[in-house]
Amino acid sequence: MSxxxxxxxxxxxxxxxxxxxxxxxxxxxxxxxxxxxxxxxLTLEPGDSLALTVTGDTAxxxxxxxxxxxxxxxxxxxxxxxGLRAGRFHxxxxxxxxxxxxxxxxxAAAALRLLARLNGLAADDPRLLQAARTTGADVPVCLDPRxxxxxxxxxxxxxxxxxxxxxxxxxxPGVAVATPAVFRALAAGPLDPEAARAARRLTPDVSSAAAxxxxxxxxxxxxxxPAMGLCPQIGDxxxxxxxxxxxxxxxxxxxxxxxxxxxxxxxxxxxxxxxLQAARPGWWVRATTLA
Ligand SMILES: C[C@@](CO)(OP(=O)(O)O)[C@H](O)COP(=O)(O)OP(=O)(O)OC[C@H]1O[C@@H](n2ccc(N)nc2=O)[C@H](O)[C@@H]1O
Ligand SMILES: Nc1ncnc2c1ncn2[C@@H]1O[C@H](COP(=O)(O)OP(=O)(O)O)[C@@H](O)[C@H]1O
Numbered sequence: 191m192s193x194x195x196x197x198x199x200x201x202x203x204x205x206x207x208x209x210x211x212x213x214x215x216x217x218x219x220x221x222x223x224x225x226x227x228x229x230x231x232l233t234l235e236p237g238d239s240l241a242l243t244v245t246g247d248t249a250x251x252x253x254x255x256x257x258x259x260x261x262x263x264x265x266x267x268x269x270x271x272x273g274l275r276a277g278r279f280h281x282x283x284x285x286x287x288x289x290x291x292x293x294x295x296x297x298a299a300a301a302l303r304l305l306a307r308l309n310g311l312a313a314d315d316p317r318l319l320q321a322a323r324t325t326g327a328d329v330p331v332c333l334d335p336r337x338x339x340x341x342x343x344x345x346x347x348x349x350x351x352x353x354x355x356x357x358x359x360x361x362x363p364g365v366a367v368a369t370p371a372v373f374r375a376l377a378a379g380p381l382d383p384e385a386a387r388a389a390r391r392l393t394p395d396v397s398s399a400a401a402x403x404x405x406x407x408x409x410x411x412x413x414x415x416p417a418m419g420l421c422p423q424i425g426d427x428x429x430x431x432x433x434x435x436x437x438x439x440x441x442x443x444x445x446x447x448x449x450x451x452x453x454x455x456x457x458x459x460x461x462x463x464x465x466l467q468a469a470r471p472g473w474w475v476r477a478t479t480l481a
Contacts (some may be wrong), residue, residue: 206443232297233263242281260281271309292444417446
C-alpha cells in the first residue's frame with residue numbers, strides 16, 4: 191500500500207471568550223474557529239512499528255520527535271485500539287509552533303485521520319475523539335477542520351458552519367508563547383456553571399458575509415491582553431495590521447503570538463502581506479483564506 195497523505199491546516203480563533211476557570215484547572219471557552227489554507231503536511235507509510243520523521247522550515251520549533259504530538263496522538267489511539275496498524279509518519283512542518291494557531295494540535299488530528307483511514311475506522315468512531323481529547327484541548331476541533339464553534343475546554347463542538355471564506359493575513363513575530371503561561375496571566379475567576387451553559391451558542395448566524403462580519407466584529411479575544419503582557423511584539427503585529435488601509439479587523443489567535451488581519455479581497459490580503467513582510471523581514475507573514 192502506498193503512503194497516505196493529508197494536510198494539517200492552521201486553526202484560527204476568530205473570536206475567543208474565556209468565561210472562567212473550571213475545577214479541573216482548564217478554562218471554559220467559547221470560540222468561533224476557522225481553518226486557514228496554510229498547513230503542515232503529513233504522510234503515513236503503513237508498516238509494523240510506529241515512527242516519525244520531521245522536515246520543513248519550522249521542524250526545529252516542534253521539539254524532539256519522540257514528544258511530537260503526531261506520535262502522542264497515535265499512541266493514544268493505539269492504546270485504545272491495540273490491534274490497529276500504524277507505520278512511519280513523515281511531517282513537513284511549515285507552521286510556527288507555540289503560536290496560537292494549533293499547528294501541533296492539527297498535526298495530531300491529521301495523524302488520527304490517517305490512522306483511521308488506514309484501518310477503516312469511521313470518522314465518527316468514538317475512539318478518535320477520545321484519543322484527540324487525551325492529546326490536547328485543541329485536537330478535537332482539528333479532527334474535521336471546518337469552521338465551527340468550539341466550547342467547554344475544547345470538547346464541545348458545534349456543527350460545521352460553512353461560512354464564506356475570509357481573505358486574511360497571518361503575522362507571527364517569531365516569539366514562542368506558552369499557552370499555560372497566558373492562561374495563568376489571565377488570572378480568570380472560577381467558572382459560574384450556569385453562566386457558562388447560557389453562553390454556549392454553538393450555532394451563531396454566520397451564513398452570509400455580512401452576518402459573519404458582524405459576529406466577528408462583535409467578538410474579541412480575552413487572551414490578547416495577557417499574551418501581550420508576556421510578548422509585547424503582539425502589539426506591534428496588531429498595530430501594523432491595523433495601519434493597513436484594507437484591513438477591517440486585526441486580532442490575535444488563540445494564546446498568541448500569531449495575529450490575523452481580515453481583508454475584503456484576496457488581492458488586498460496578498461498586497462498587505464507583501465508590505466508587512468517588507469516592514470518586518472524576520473517575521474512569518476502569509477496571505478491566506480479562512481473558512
Ligand atoms: C488557547 C487555545 C484556543 O484554541 O489555542 P492555542 O493557543 O493553543 O492555539 C486552546 O484552548 C489551547 O489548546 P491546547 O494548546 O491543545 O491546550 P493543551 O495542550 O490541552 O493545554 C495546555 C495548557 O493550557 C491551559 N488550558 C488549555 C485549554 C483550556 N481550555 N484551558 C486551559 O487552561 C492548561 O493550563 C493546560 O495545561
Ligand atoms: N507537531 C508539532 N508541531 C508543533 N509543536 C509541537 C508538535 N509536537 C509537539 N509540539 C510541542 O507543542 C508545543 C505547542 O505547539 P503548537 O500546537 O504549535 O502550539 P499552539 O497551539 O499555541 O500553536 C510546542 O512548543 C512544541 O514543544
